Amino acid sequence: MAVSLRTDGAGAADAPALGLLELFRVILERDLRVGLRRWSDASNSALFFILVVTLFPLALSPRADVLRTLAPGVLWIAALLATLLSLHLLFRADLEDGTLEQLLTLPYPLGWMLLAKTIAHWIITGIPVVVMAPILAITYHLPLNALTVLTFSLLLGTPTLSLLGSIGAALTAGLRGAGVLLVFIVAPLMLPVLILGARATDLALSGEDPTGPLYLLGALLVLAISLAPIVAAGAIRVSAD
Amino acid sequence: MLAGEGLTLWRGTRCLFEALSFVLPVGTALVIEGPNGAGKTTLLRVIAGLTMPESGSVTWQGSSLKKHLLAGRLRLAFSGHSLGLKSELSTRENLDFCARLAGLPARVGEILESTGLSNCADLDVRLLSAGQKRRAALARILLSDADVWLLDEPQTNLDTAGRQYLEQAIRAHIARGGTLVVAAHQPLDLGSTPVTRLMLGDA
Numbered sequence: 208m209a210v211s212l213r214t215d216g217a218g219a220a221d222a223p224a225l226g227l228l229e230l231f232r233v234i235l236e237r238d239l240r241v242g243l244r245r246w247s248d249a250s251n252s253a254l255f256f257i258l259v260v261t262l263f264p265l266a267l268s269p270r271a272d273v274l275r276t277l278a279p280g281v282l283w284i285a286a287l288l289a290t291l292l293s294l295h296l297l298f299r300a301d302l303e304d305g306t307l308e309q310l311l312t313l314p315y316p317l318g319w320m321l322l323a324k325t326i327a328h329w330i331i332t333g334i335p336v337v338v339m340a341p342i343l344a345i346t347y348h349l350p351l352n353a354l355t356v357l358t359f360s361l362l363l364g365t366p367t368l369s370l371l372g373s374i375g376a377a378l379t380a381g382l383r384g385a386g387v388l389l390v391f392i393v394a395p396l397m398l399p400v401l402i403l404g405a406r407a408t409d410l411a412l413s414g415e416d417p418t419g420p421l422y423l424l425g426a427l428l429v430l431a432i433s434l435a436p437i438v439a440a441g442a443i444r445v446s447a448d
Numbered sequence: 449m450l451a452g453e454g455l456t457l458w459r460g461t462r463c464l465f466e467a468l469s470f471v472l473p474v475g476t477a478l479v480i481e482g483p484n485g486a487g488k489t490t491l492l493r494v495i496a497g498l499t500m501p502e503s504g505s506v507t508w509q510g511s512s513l514k515k516h517l518l519a520g521r522l523r524l525a526f527s528g529h530s531l532g533l534k535s536e537l538s539t540r541e542n543l544d545f546c547a548r549l550a551g552l553p554a555r556v557g558e559i560l561e562s563t564g565l566s567n568c569a570d571l572d573v574r575l576l577s578a579g580q581k582r583r584a585a586l587a588r589i590l591l592s593d594a595d596v597w598l599l600d601e602p603q604t605n606l607d608t609a610g611r612q613y614l615e616q617a618i619r620a621h622i623a624r625g626g627t628l629v630v631a632a633h634q635p636l637d638l639g640s641t642p643v644t645r646l647m648l649g650d651a
Binding site for chain 1: 541572
């Protein structure tokens with residue numbers, strides 16, 4: 208067997224070889240591919256979301272006016288729980304199979320790579336929730352304008368939930384049976400998102416202007432995008448030690 | 449030149465190594481030996497920057513290894529106990545990903561061929577045998593085009609041909625001016641390669 212090594216001297220590139228956008232794309236693409244291959248794991252949170260949302264009308268009341276007032280809270284709580292349910296998957300497997308170590312030895316900012324991983328995680332677990340929410344909400348007799356605001360608030364809010372969750376996932380990635388601990392760490396951080404998301408939908412339902420809470424949701428998203436990966440990167444270094 | 453200066457690391461109440469120093473000129477190998485639990489893996493992880501030592505530093509050409517890494521002046525290839533490969537992806541996909549991440553030309557086909565993995569390159573890594581997985585991890589190292597190789601028990605699960613290939617690859621790496629740190633239980637036949645041995649004990 209011939210060893211195929213390049214012979215033009217030892218590697219030594221002069222600068223980090225990939226641009227940040229390209230780096231983001233490569234990691235996103237791999238994580239999406241892995242996520243789709245592990246479809247049974249990824250679909251858990253979507254199935255959970257459907258289950259919770261469809262159970263409420265059965266247990267409470269089939270009356271349209273009751274359901275309509277319940278809808279914003281129920282859908283938002285279900286989305287939050289579905290996110291919590293999927294978080295343990297975020298970094299655990301990568302820590303166990305050593306791919307996280309590989310990322311740590313690369314000359315790129317760790318937070319940026321974790322952001323790519325978190326966004327991939329949101330695409331796989333969060334987008335199905337955002338897509339299904341308006342369909343399920345029809346069974347709650349929500350009017351069209353409230354449906355739109357609900358979907359939009361979820362679109363702004365669920366990535367924030369995933370990003371906040373990435374902090375807890377990074378902190379507990381190296382711990383055995385840390386599922387409940389993870390929930391207790393991140394759930395309090397998620398409350399503002401829950402309150403604003405449900406409030407926006409509620410306002411739209413009662414015919415008022417929902418833009419205030421939506422703007423705040425957007426601001427939280429920007430804040431989470433800029434800060435959560437940095438915190439998660441610090442936590443991951445500790446977990447990988 | 450890879451060097452460690454005054455490395456000290458405690459694990460709980462046990463001191464794994466204290467004021468450990470080594471100097472490794474370019475084109476040489478450091479073989480870390482010692483009984484199980486002596487801290488071979490930990491020392492490798494310290495050099496890789498994955499574990500922070502209590503005190504001391506790892507340097508490359510006189511300044512911090514981490515700085516060289518971040519500036520992209522140095523490439524590091526680390527192979528630990530875990531493979532560093534995604535079990536849901538095929539060997540080819542895994543290597544493609546590694547090559548793209550490192551911004552390297554795709555030599556994946558060539559390396560799959562030379563590591564004897566071309567007939568199972570499109571199987572998911574989880575379906576490979578333990579030896580094939582180890583070969584895939586070796587292929588990742590070869591692909592990385594790194595200046596410094598950090599290998600933890602690279603012979604594990606390899607058959608005779610695989611070991612010979614590994615030794616040949618290491619010799620070629622060193623011959624072209626690479627540096628190697630390897631933790632090994634079984635003897636590695638590195639031919640005329642200049643080797644420094646470091647014995648970690650429970651002293």
